[in-house]
Amino acid sequence: MALTHFPALVIFAFLVSVVFGVLAKETPRERLVYGAKVFGAFVGTAVVLGWLIYFFPR
Amino acid sequence: MAGKVIEQEVANAKTKAAAGHPPILTLVRLCIAAWLVPGLGHLLLGRKWRALILFASIMAMFALGLAMQGQFFATDSVSYLQTLGHYGELCVGIAMPGAKFFGYSGGDPFFVSSDFGTAYLVAAGMLNVLAVLDCFDIAMGRKA
Numbered sequence: 471m472a473l474t475h476f477p478a479l480v481i482f483a484f485l486v487s488v489v490f491g492v493l494a495k496e497t498p499r500e501r502l503v504y505g506a507k508v509f510g511a512f513v514g515t516a517v518v519l520g521w522l523i524y525f526f527p528r
Numbered sequence: 529m530a531g532k533v534i535e536q537e538v539a540n541a542k543t544k545a546a547a548g549h550p551p552i553l554t555l556v557r558l559c560i561a562a563w564l565v566p567g568l569g570h571l572l573l574g575r576k577w578r579a580l581i582l583f584a585s586i587m588a589m590f591a592l593g594l595a596m597q598g599q600f601f602a603t604d605s606v607s608y609l610q611t612l613g614h615y616g617e618l619c620v621g622i623a624m625p626g627a628k629f630f631g632y633s634g635g636d637p638f639f640v641s642s643d644f645g646t647a648y649l650v651a652a653g654m655l656n657v658l659a660v661l662d663c664f665d666i667a668m669g670r671k672a
Contacts, residue, residue: 471595471641478644481592482651488585489655492578493662496672 483512549668562663564621566656569663582659590623590652598645599635600624619653
């Protein structure tokens with residue numbers, strides 16, 4: 471199965487967020503909120519870093 | 529009202545602390561079970577949904593790693609990082625030797641998604657370590 475960078479990142483972030491949310495919090499609502507935050511942090515950081523290194527010469 | 533809730537929580541914590549932790553052999557068995565099959569430790573502790581979600585997530589990550597031809601590292605590698613990677617992948621439990629048994633060759637480093645696949649395999653192992661630690665904490669009464 472060949473994946474490009476972004477889908478691989480999103481799937482990775484989703485699965486890790488699910489596990490982090492389940493392990494770190496107790497109530498379903500807390501888990502959902504925490505999982506969403508972790509997912510957003512993963513994807514957001516990757517996109518920001520991706521744009522930052524865009525400006526560096528190859 | 530809030531004071532009563534806190535008092536109740538403190539009383540519960542004291543009761544748990546007084547009850548002590550389970551025998552060491554039980555803890556070791558639990559942790560080995562949690563390591564061998566992701567989520568099994570939580571299942572043995574009666575956390576069915578948590579067990580199911582952990583099993584599904586970690587095994588999905590491992591299966592995607594295999595599908596992307598992620599590499600299985602070896603201990604006899606010249607690189608310490610690859611040796612560490614081997615132990616990281618081994619943390620996923622019986623899935624790694626199982627994949628080898630069912631004919632997975634150990635990955636193709638020249639396949640386009642192989643690096644992603646390797647990251648998935650190692651991450652699955654690391655997530656299982658977190659699950660084992662969580663299971664240990666629950667058994668010790670430190671978590672609900």
